Amino acid sequence: FQTTRALSTAQTVEAAFGHAAQHVRQETPAAVCALFVHDPGAGVVRCIGAAGEKSELLYGLEIKVGERITGWAASHLQPIANSDAALDLGPLAGAFRSRLRSALVIPLMNRDKVLGVISAYAIDENAFRNEHRYAVEQICGTLSAKLEELLHPEAPTLLKFSPRKA
Numbered sequence: 001f002q003t004t005r006a007l008s009t010a011q012t013v014e015a016a017f018g019h020a021a022q023h024v025r026q027e028t029p030a031a032v033c034a035l036f037v038h039d040p041g042a043g044v045v046r047c048i049g050a051a052g053e054k055s056e057l058l059y060g061l062e063i064k065v066g067e068r069i070t071g072w073a074a075s076h077l078q079p080i081a082n083s084d085a086a087l088d089l090g091p092l093a094g095a096f097r098s099r100l101r102s103a104l105v106i107p108l109m110n111r112d113k114v115l116g117v118i119s120a121y122a123i124d125e126n127a128f129r130n131e132h133r134y135a136v137e138q139i140c141g142t143l144s145a146k147l148e149e150l151l152h153p154e155a156p157t158l159l160k161f162s163p164r165k166a
Helices: 002-008 011-026 069-074 085-096 128-153
Strands: 032-039 044-052 062-063 080-083 100-111 113-122
Touching: 002 011, 002 128, 011 032, 011 044, 032 069, 032 080, 032 085, 032 100, 044 069, 062 069, 062 080, 062 085, 069 080, 069 085, 069 113, 080 085, 085 100, 100 128, 113 128
Parallel strands: none
Antiparallel strands: 032 044, 032 113, 044 062, 080 100, 100 113
Protein backbone atom coordinates (compact mmCIF):
# COMPACT_ATOMS: atom_id res chain seq x y z
CA PHE A 1 0.00 0.00 0.00
CA GLN A 2 2.80 2.45 0.86
CA THR A 3 4.53 1.81 -2.46
CA THR A 4 1.31 2.36 -4.39
CA ARG A 5 0.66 5.64 -2.60
CA ALA A 6 4.25 6.85 -3.05
CA LEU A 7 4.24 5.83 -6.71
CA SER A 8 0.94 7.56 -7.43
CA THR A 9 2.23 10.86 -6.01
CA ALA A 10 5.63 10.76 -7.77
CA GLN A 11 6.34 13.86 -9.82
CA THR A 12 8.93 12.38 -12.19
CA VAL A 13 9.48 9.14 -14.10
CA GLU A 14 12.69 8.62 -12.12
CA ALA A 15 10.87 8.89 -8.78
CA ALA A 16 8.05 6.62 -9.94
CA PHE A 17 10.48 3.98 -11.17
CA GLY A 18 12.51 4.30 -7.96
CA HIS A 19 9.46 3.36 -5.88
CA ALA A 20 8.53 0.51 -8.24
CA ALA A 21 12.10 -0.85 -8.34
CA GLN A 22 12.35 -0.80 -4.57
CA HIS A 23 9.12 -2.80 -4.36
CA VAL A 24 10.28 -5.31 -6.99
CA ARG A 25 13.62 -5.83 -5.26
CA GLN A 26 11.96 -6.25 -1.84
CA GLU A 27 9.22 -8.62 -2.98
CA THR A 28 11.22 -10.79 -5.41
CA PRO A 29 14.71 -12.30 -5.66
CA ALA A 30 15.61 -9.71 -8.34
CA ALA A 31 19.20 -8.48 -8.16
CA VAL A 32 18.58 -5.92 -10.92
CA CYS A 33 15.40 -4.21 -12.10
CA ALA A 34 15.10 -2.16 -15.30
CA LEU A 35 12.49 0.14 -16.80
CA PHE A 36 12.26 0.01 -20.58
CA VAL A 37 10.09 2.65 -22.27
CA HIS A 38 8.50 2.06 -25.67
CA ASP A 39 9.65 4.28 -28.52
CA PRO A 40 7.13 3.50 -31.28
CA GLY A 41 8.94 5.65 -33.85
CA ALA A 42 12.13 3.61 -33.49
CA GLY A 43 10.35 0.30 -32.88
CA VAL A 44 12.32 -0.33 -29.69
CA VAL A 45 12.02 -0.38 -25.93
CA ARG A 46 14.83 1.64 -24.32
CA CYS A 47 16.15 1.31 -20.78
CA ILE A 48 15.74 4.66 -19.04
CA GLY A 49 16.00 3.44 -15.46
CA ALA A 50 17.71 0.62 -13.61
CA ALA A 51 18.30 -0.35 -10.00
CA GLY A 52 20.66 -2.82 -8.39
CA GLU A 53 24.34 -3.66 -8.54
CA LYS A 54 26.01 -2.42 -11.75
CA SER A 55 22.59 -1.45 -13.09
CA GLU A 56 24.20 1.45 -14.94
CA LEU A 57 25.27 -1.14 -17.53
CA LEU A 58 21.65 -1.29 -18.70
CA TYR A 59 21.02 2.45 -19.20
CA GLY A 60 20.36 3.22 -22.85
CA LEU A 61 20.07 -0.46 -23.84
CA GLU A 62 17.66 -0.74 -26.77
CA ILE A 63 15.77 -3.90 -27.65
CA LYS A 64 13.67 -4.15 -30.79
CA VAL A 65 9.99 -4.76 -30.15
CA GLY A 66 9.36 -8.45 -30.78
CA GLU A 67 12.95 -9.51 -30.09
CA ARG A 68 14.58 -11.02 -27.01
CA ILE A 69 12.46 -11.47 -23.89
CA THR A 70 11.73 -7.82 -23.15
CA GLY A 71 10.85 -7.00 -26.76
CA TRP A 72 8.64 -10.07 -27.02
CA ALA A 73 6.72 -9.07 -23.89
CA ALA A 74 6.26 -5.56 -25.30
CA SER A 75 5.00 -6.96 -28.60
CA HIS A 76 2.66 -9.62 -27.22
CA LEU A 77 1.61 -7.80 -24.02
CA GLN A 78 2.32 -10.96 -22.03
CA PRO A 79 4.46 -11.46 -18.94
CA ILE A 80 7.35 -13.92 -19.05
CA ALA A 81 8.89 -15.64 -16.03
CA ASN A 82 12.14 -17.57 -15.61
CA SER A 83 13.57 -17.27 -19.10
CA ASP A 84 17.36 -17.20 -19.23
CA ALA A 85 18.51 -13.62 -18.65
CA ALA A 86 21.19 -14.10 -21.33
CA LEU A 87 18.42 -14.38 -23.93
CA ASP A 88 17.53 -10.81 -23.04
CA LEU A 89 20.87 -9.26 -22.13
CA GLY A 90 23.33 -11.30 -24.17
CA PRO A 91 26.88 -10.91 -22.85
CA LEU A 92 25.74 -8.23 -20.38
CA ALA A 93 24.17 -10.98 -18.23
CA GLY A 94 27.69 -12.07 -17.27
CA ALA A 95 28.99 -8.54 -16.62
CA PHE A 96 27.45 -8.38 -13.15
CA ARG A 97 29.28 -9.58 -10.03
CA SER A 98 27.08 -12.67 -10.08
CA ARG A 99 25.82 -13.78 -13.49
CA LEU A 100 22.14 -12.99 -14.04
CA ARG A 101 20.37 -16.28 -14.82
CA SER A 102 16.63 -15.67 -14.90
CA ALA A 103 14.27 -12.90 -15.93
CA LEU A 104 10.79 -11.78 -14.97
CA VAL A 105 9.40 -9.42 -17.61
CA ILE A 106 6.07 -7.60 -17.23
CA PRO A 107 4.66 -5.26 -19.92
CA LEU A 108 3.43 -1.84 -18.85
CA MET A 109 0.16 -1.04 -20.57
CA ASN A 110 -2.52 1.57 -20.56
CA ARG A 111 -5.63 0.30 -22.22
CA ASP A 112 -4.21 -1.84 -25.06
CA LYS A 113 -1.18 0.37 -25.68
CA VAL A 114 2.27 -0.71 -24.54
CA LEU A 115 4.12 1.99 -22.60
CA GLY A 116 7.14 -0.08 -21.72
CA VAL A 117 8.34 -3.08 -19.77
CA ILE A 118 9.67 -3.82 -16.29
CA SER A 119 12.42 -6.43 -16.49
CA ALA A 120 13.73 -8.01 -13.29
CA TYR A 121 16.79 -10.25 -13.30
CA ALA A 122 17.92 -12.75 -10.65
CA ILE A 123 21.15 -14.69 -10.14
CA ASP A 124 19.41 -18.06 -9.62
CA GLU A 125 17.80 -20.14 -12.34
CA ASN A 126 14.00 -20.31 -12.09
CA ALA A 127 14.13 -17.75 -9.28
CA PHE A 128 10.69 -16.25 -9.84
CA ARG A 129 7.53 -17.92 -8.49
CA ASN A 130 3.90 -17.08 -9.22
CA GLU A 131 3.66 -14.87 -6.13
CA HIS A 132 6.63 -12.83 -7.38
CA ARG A 133 4.97 -12.34 -10.75
CA TYR A 134 1.73 -11.32 -9.04
CA ALA A 135 3.52 -8.79 -6.80
CA VAL A 136 5.24 -7.19 -9.78
CA GLU A 137 2.07 -7.17 -11.90
CA GLN A 138 0.23 -5.35 -9.13
CA ILE A 139 2.77 -2.54 -8.93
CA CYS A 140 3.00 -2.39 -12.74
CA GLY A 141 -0.66 -1.39 -12.92
CA THR A 142 0.01 1.69 -10.81
CA LEU A 143 3.30 2.39 -12.59
CA SER A 144 1.58 2.21 -16.00
CA ALA A 145 -0.98 4.83 -15.00
CA LYS A 146 1.77 7.09 -13.64
CA LEU A 147 3.93 6.66 -16.76
CA GLU A 148 0.99 7.53 -18.99
CA GLU A 149 0.48 10.69 -16.95
CA LEU A 150 4.17 11.68 -16.93
CA LEU A 151 5.24 10.64 -20.42
CA HIS A 152 2.08 11.45 -22.37
CA PRO A 153 0.31 14.31 -20.62
CA GLU A 154 -2.84 15.14 -22.47
CA ALA A 155 -4.15 18.63 -22.73
CA PRO A 156 -7.37 19.13 -20.82
CA THR A 157 -10.41 18.52 -22.93
CA LEU A 158 -12.82 21.41 -23.14
CA LEU A 159 -16.43 20.43 -23.35
CA LYS A 160 -18.32 22.17 -26.08
CA PHE A 161 -22.01 22.65 -25.65
CA SER A 162 -24.32 23.23 -28.56
CA PRO A 163 -27.54 25.02 -27.89
CA ARG A 164 -30.54 22.79 -28.27
CA LYS A 165 -32.77 23.61 -31.19
CA ALA A 166 -36.41 23.86 -30.41
